[in-house]
Amino acid sequence: MDLQLLSGLIDKQAITETLYRYCRGIDRMDKELLRQVFLADARIQYAPDHLARSLEEMIEWLWGHHLTFHHHSHQVSNILIELDGERAASEAYLHARLMRRKPGDRMEIYTVMGRYLDRWQKRGAKWWIAERRFLTDFFEIRETSDLLPEGSTLAVRDPDDITRDPSYEVIDRRR
Numbered sequence: 001m002d003l004q005l006l007s008g009l010i011d012k013q014a015i016t017e018t019l020y021r022y023c024r025g026i027d028r029m030d031k032e033l034l035r036q037v038f039l040a041d042a043r044i045q046y047a048p049d050h051l052a053r054s055l056e057e058m059i060e061w062l063w064g065h066h067l068t069f070h071h072h073s074h075q076v077s078n079i080l081i082e083l084d085g086e087r088a089a090s091e092a093y094l095h096a097r098l099m100r101r102k103p104g105d106r107m108e109i110y111t112v113m114g115r116y117l118d119r120w121q122k123r124g125a126k127w128w129i130a131e132r133r134f135l136t137d138f139f140e141i142r143e144t145s146d147l148l149p150e151g152s153t154l155a156v157r158d159p160d161d162i163t164r165d166p167s168y169e170v171i172d173r174r175r
Contacts, residue, residue, distance in 0.1 A: 022034065038058070040055050042131060071098070073097050074096040075095050076093065093113070111142070
C-alpha cells in the first residue's frame with residue numbers, strides 16, 4: 001500500500017475520532033475531554049451572535065446552555081475531510097436531541113441538525129480543532145409528556161463518578 005495514502009487514512013481516522021470525542025465530551029458534560037479536542041486559542045462560533053475567542057469562553061457558553069437540559073445526545077455523520085500537510089478542513093453533519101423537563105410531567109425535546117465546519121492543525125501526532133463554525137440546518141422544539149416508563153432511569157452525566165456514569169468505566173477520557 002502507498003505510504004502517503006496510508007498516512008492520509010490514519011490522519012482522517014484521527015480527525016474523525018476527535019469529532020466523536022467532542023460529542024462525548026459535550027454529552028457527558030466533560031470539560032476536560034473538550035480541552036483535548038480544541039486548541040486553547042481556537043476561534044469557535046456556534047451562533048451568529050456569539051464568537052468565542054478561546055476554548056474556555058466556549059466551554060462556559062456551552063455549559064450555560066447545556067446545563068438547562070437534563071439529557072442530550074449528539075451524533076456526527078457525513079464527515080468530509082480535506083488534508084493539507086499539517087492542516088486540514090472538515091465538514092461534519094450534526095444531529096442532536098436535547099431534553100428539558102417542564103412543570104407537570106411535560107418534556108421539551110429539541111432537535112437540532114446542522115454542520116460543523118472545522119479547520120484543523122496537527123501538532124505532533126495529534127489533530128486539534130483550531131477554528132469551528134456551526135451552521136444550523138434544522139431546528140425543532142416539541143413538547144410531549146414524560147417519555148420514560150415507571151421505574152426507568154436516564155443516563156447521568158458525571159465524568160467524576162463512574163457509579164453514576166458507567167461509560168467512564170468502559171472508555172477512559174485520558175486516552
